[in-house]
Amino acid sequence: MSGTYLGMPAFPKAAHGAVHDSTLRGNLRHATHTIRAKRAKAVAEVSDWAELREAGKRIKDHTLRHLDRYLVRLEESVTAAGGTVHWAADADEANRIVTDLVKATGESEVVKVKSMATQEIGLNEALEAEGIRAYETDLAELIVQLGKDRPSHILVPAIHRNRGEIRDIFTHEMGEWGRPAPEGLTDTPAELAEAARLHLREKFLRAKVGVSGANFMVAETGTLVVVESEGNGRMCLTLPETLISVVGIEKIVPTWRDLEVFLQTLPRSSTAERMNPYTSTWTGTTDDDGPRTFHLVLLDNGRTDTLADEVGRQALRCIRCSACLNVCPVYERAGGHAYGSVYPGPIGAILSPQLRGVTSEIDASLPYASSLCGACYEVCPVAIDIPEVLVHLRERVVEGGEVTAQGNKVVLKPAKGHAAERAAMRAARWAFSRPGALRTGQRLASRTRRLHPRSLPGPGRAWSGTRDLPALPAEPFRDWWQRTHGGRDGAK
Amino acid sequence: MSSRERILGRVRRALADVPADVPSDDSPIERGYLRAHGDSGVEETTDLLAENLADYRAIVHRCTLADLPATIAGMLAARGAKSVLVPPGLDREWLSAADAEQVADRAESTPHELDQVDSVVTACAVAVAETGTIVLDGSPDQGRRRITLVPDHHICVVRVPEQVVSSVPQALEHLDPARPLTWISGPSATSDIELDRVEGVHGPRTLEVVLVG
Ligand code: SF4
Numbered sequence: 001m002s003g004t005y006l007g008m009p010a011f012p013k014a015a016h017g018a019v020h021d022s023t024l025r026g027n028l029r030h031a032t033h034t035i036r037a038k039r040a041k042a043v044a045e046v047s048d049w050a051e052l053r054e055a056g057k058r059i060k061d062h063t064l065r066h067l068d069r070y071l072v073r074l075e076e077s078v079t080a081a082g083g084t085v086h087w088a089a090d091a092d093e094a095n096r097i098v099t100d101l102v103k104a105t106g107e108s109e110v111v112k113v114k115s116m117a118t119q120e121i122g123l124n125e126a127l128e129a130e131g132i133r134a135y136e137t138d139l140a141e142l143i144v145q146l147g148k149d150r151p152s153h154i155l156v157p158a159i160h161r162n163r164g165e166i167r168d169i170f171t172h173e174m175g176e177w178g179r180p181a182p183e184g185l186t187d188t189p190a191e192l193a194e195a196a197r198l199h200l201r202e203k204f205l206r207a208k209v210g211v212s213g214a215n216f217m218v219a220e221t222g223t224l225v226v227v228e229s230e231g232n233g234r235m236c237l238t239l240p241e242t243l244i245s246v247v248g249i250e251k252i253v254p255t256w257r258d259l260e261v262f263l264q265t266l267p268r269s270s271t272a273e274r275m276n277p278y279t280s281t282w283t284g285t286t287d288d289d290g291p292r293t294f295h296l297v298l299l300d301n302g303r304t305d306t307l308a309d310e311v312g313r314q315a316l317r318c319i320r321c322s323a324c325l326n327v328c329p330v331y332e333r334a335g336g337h338a339y340g341s342v343y344p345g346p347i348g349a350i351l352s353p354q355l356r357g358v359t360s361e362i363d364a365s366l367p368y369a370s371s372l373c374g375a376c377y378e379v380c381p382v383a384i385d386i387p388e389v390l391v392h393l394r395e396r397v398v399e400g401g402e403v404t405a406q407g408n409k410v411v412l413k414p415a416k417g418h419a420a421e422r423a424a425m426r427a428a429r430w431a432f433s434r435p436g437a438l439r440t441g442q443r444l445a446s447r448t449r450r451l452h453p454r455s456l457p458g459p460g461r462a463w464s465g466t467r468d469l470p471a472l473p474a475e476p477f478r479d480w481w482q483r484t485h486g487g488r489d490g491a492k
Numbered sequence: 493m494s495s496r497e498r499i500l501g502r503v504r505r506a507l508a509d510v511p512a513d514v515p516s517d518d519s520p521i522e523r524g525y526l527r528a529h530g531d532s533g534v535e536e537t538t539d540l541l542a543e544n545l546a547d548y549r550a551i552v553h554r555c556t557l558a559d560l561p562a563t564i565a566g567m568l569a570a571r572g573a574k575s576v577l578v579p580p581g582l583d584r585e586w587l588s589a590a591d592a593e594q595v596a597d598r599a600e601s602t603p604h605e606l607d608q609v610d611s612v613v614t615a616c617a618v619a620v621a622e623t624g625t626i627v628l629d630g631s632p633d634q635g636r637r638r639i640t641l642v643p644d645h646h647i648c649v650v651r652v653p654e655q656v657v658s659s660v661p662q663a664l665e666h667l668d669p670a671r672p673l674t675w676i677s678g679p680s681a682t683s684d685i686e687l688d689r690v691e692g693v694h695g696p697r698t699l700e701v702v703l704v705g
Contacts, residue, residue, distance in 0.1 A: 027686075034687055051524035058521045065510055068503040081670070087496040139693055140684035156684055163685055189685040193693050200694065205603040205642075221669040231641060231680040231695025238637040238672075239603050249499065256669045260661040261525070263675075267623075271683070274544060275623035275660075278695065279675035280637075286672050288599050289636040300495075304502035310509055407502040 010365040015334035024160050024335050031159045032326040038272035039323060039379070046268065055261045057383040060317035063219075063252050064307060070219040070252045071298065077222030081284025083294040088246075090301050090406075095126035097297050098211065098244055102132050105242050107208045113226065113236040114138035115213025116154065116320060117246045117299055119342040120355075123211070134211065135177070135203050137232035139196050146173040152336030152344065154322040155270055160335055163187040174199050200232065210236035210291065214247045215319065216262060217296075220255045223283045224296070227266060227276050237280050243291040248299050250307075250316040262319060265381035269321035302355030308404035311392040315350050317382040324376035324386060330369055339366065346376035350389040357405050357412075358397050364415045367393035528659035529622055537621045538652050538703060544624025548678030549691060550699040560649070560704055564613060565589035567647055567700055573610035577639045581632025582613065586649065597635045606642040612696075613647045614640055617673075619656050619701075620663045624678070626650060626701060627663060629671040637674055646696040648676075652705035 043049050063070055075085045088094035102110055110127070112118065112134050124134040124145075136145040143158040144151050147169045151157030158166070167187040174181045179199045185191060212233070216225040224245060226233045237243060253259065267276045285294050307313050325331050325345030336344035340362040341352040349370055353363040367390050376386040396403065400414040493501075532540070542552045555563045568576060568590050576592040587594060595609050615633035616626045626648050628634045640646050650656065657663050667673060680695030691697055 031687055047529060048525040051526075055521055055523050055525055062521060065507065067507070068500050071500065071503070087494070087499055089495045089498050093495060137694075138684075139682045143684070156687070158684055166685060189688040189690045192685055193682055193690040197693055201607070204694070205607060218669065223669045229680070230682050230693040232693065234637065234641050234674065235694055238641065249503075257661075257664060258521075260664050261523075263660050263664075273548070273677070275620075275625050275675065275677040277548070277676065277678050277681050279673075281669065281673040281675075283670050283672070286630065289630050289672055290638075298499070300499045300502065304499060304506050307503060308506035313506075404506065407498065407505070 010361040011334075011338055011340065011369045014338035014340060014362075015330075015369070021335075023162070025333060027160055027162055028332055028335055031153075031156065032328075032332050035155075035272060035326045039269060039326065042268040042272040042274065045274070046264065049265075052261055052265050053381055053383055056265055056319075056381055057317060059253055059258050059261060060382055061314075063254055064250065064313060064316055067249065067252070067307065070254055071249060073219040074217055074222060074252055075298075077218075077220065078284060078294075078296050079222075081222045083222065083284040083296055086295060086297045088297050088299050088301070091121035094121050094246055094297055094299050094301065095123055098123060098246060099127060099130045099132065101242070101244055101295055102127065102209055103130070105209055107132075109133045109135065109203075109207070110209040110211050110244075111135050111137050111203055111207040111236050111240065112141075113210070113212045113228065113233040114141050114157070115211070115246065116342055117213045117248050118211060119151065121246070121299070121301060123246065135200075137200050137204070137236060138228075139193065139230060139232075142196055142200065143169060146170065146177065150337055151342065153325060154320055154344070154347075155325075157336075160337070163189060163192065166192055170195050170199075178202055200235075204232075204235040204239055207236070207240045209242045209244065210240035212236055212243065212245045214245055214251060215266065216259060217247055217252050218254075218256050218259065219252050221283055223256065223281050225259065226280045227263075228279075229271065229277045231278055234278055234280055237282065238290045240291055242293045242295070244295045244297065246297045246299055248301075249303050250318075266319055266321055269319075269323040269379065269381040302357075304407060305357075305404045306351075306354040309354065309392075312350065312354050312389050314384050315347070315354060315389060317384055318347055318351065319382060320347075321381055323379040323381065327375040327379050329371055329373060329375075334369070339369065341366075346370060346386045346390075347384070350384075350386055350393060353393055353397075357403070358393065358415065359412075364397045367391075367397060526659075527661050530658075532658070534653040534656075537656055537658055540658075541619055541621035541624065541650075541656055542703060544621065545626075545678070545701050546624075548624050549681075550624070550678050550701050552701050552703065554703045557704055560586055560702065561589035563702060564647060564649075565591065567702075568592045568611055571611065571645055571698070573645060575609045575611070577606070577609050577612040577635070577643060579614055579633055579635030579639065582615065582635075583633065587613065597639050603638065603642060606638060609643045611645040611647060612639050612643045613649070615649050615651075616655060618663050618666045619650045620658070620660060621656060622659050625663070626676050627667060628674045628676070629667060630673075631671075637672055640674065640676075641695055644692070644696050645698045645700070646676075646679075647700045647702065649702045649704055652703050654705075 086097045127134045140158040153159040164187050170181040179202050181195045214224040215227045267273045328346050331345040339348045341348050343351045349366045353366050358364045370390050372387045397415045400412040403412050545552050573592045578594045617629035619626045679691045679699040681691050682693045683689050
């Protein structure tokens, strides 16, 4: 996976910068709290949420269990409907396929609808290297692209920018890429959106090639689904003559009917709406309506390696709703950029190290970018147990062991530079297996908390050097429980 | 080895630990969820549709079939629409009272030409009450996908009660996946700038839905 941002510091360092950026923190707190509250309301409206969540989990698990069969089925149905299917084992291969397809059309520009998969493989850069310009058309992606920036949230990628910054970016950069921003552009959202509309419409109306991802692919029918709000997706999917969709192999659902689950859970989990403004589905090509040529590029790029991990494979159920980001206390403070990947937040912390392996410093640090509070699991519409996978990956980083990399079994060495973490893990395991000792330790720590240093002495220094030690509660949880519940659970 | 074989081989090896005890039919999933949330009568379902459409800032009108031409003419006039796109299979009666110039949806017309048209009138395939959604399936009375995308004003006619369903599961049953579908819930919108909702970034800024019947 080539999605690591070059020169990206490991999570602790990157996050350290972000938590001291008060604008960023303010923007993030406002955004995540707003979406979080709205989501809870949207979910509460549906009385069978738990059942929908369970069905979503089962459909995805079933699909992953038979992924080979469903991939072949999908290929047959897309081909029968007039599309062409390509297979890409890694990012380079996917980029090569798309670049060749665009070149074959004779065009030197493409319009793109927001897609995590194409960001993951660095498609825009690969196209640029071949002299092809890729225009991002989602408003937030446009802000990111014009600002020569990186996305920081799955759903609202420019969440770290406020309206004044966006106005400046539009005023200074739009002219470089096409129609300039109107004179005297103010920073009201409506005016900014209008400027984007005019700037992008010019591109949509002349575009000959569109590039997209997809939220779902239906094996039974060969149908692809794109869920969006602005209509830029519809523009890219229907106006060009050629459409190229790059989609991860885990995005399959077996049947048309299965969509009834995800079209209910995705919008409510992601934008907290009953339904997003636009959903497009297409099956191959249709005479006289939409692109005459359709290519589907099926992307592996670490997904089969993830599938090989018995605990970690559940990450492939993810439907990229971003609900887990909005409830995560670590994401709220650190921001999306600190994760060094197109997949930020809790899902990024388990997905990136699996797609890319844990050999780089950033990937080895990601499983630690969590407080394990469990909020991400609670909101996940496909019930991915993110804390479970985090702990599993921490163990892998610390202990090493057998993993699958590019289809081959390899034995991973314990990560260097994690000696302190290793010690911490050992200590934790020792303590958790001896409840008495844990209790004494907690009491001691909490009674002496005013005396605690801000960083740890000895071998612990490396660990606390990147963390502010959490303030200890006045009373350990166990004592509180004992006191308030009178030891009814029998704990002494 | 082709990438296809490589990927399929990797999938099979990755799953070597999973017992092959799962039935082989497609998606043998236990579906404990509901087919619809509450079973209400025609009137209630239509009210819910109107309410949810309006909640997402679509403008909702209700009229009888006899009043439809006047209603549509009024909506076009109120916007000062000079031209209106007409899908090939649209009931001509619907536009019989309108003054705006009628533009046919032709395969050769370019997106630039569509951009010059003020409004579009279509029928729909199905409407979903619980979510406030209308679905277009490219039938002759709805036309190509692009005609409801490029003009800034979309008028969509829903026949009540035939075309109204309660829920997403019921809607999917009614739809043909072989057709290109567009599900529309309110006008185009973005919340990308400080989470302030703004209508009409790229699709039509105004969506008017007429519930007829
Ligand atoms: S892990 Fe779950 S909550 Fe997070 S983005 Fe994926 S589906 Fe949504």
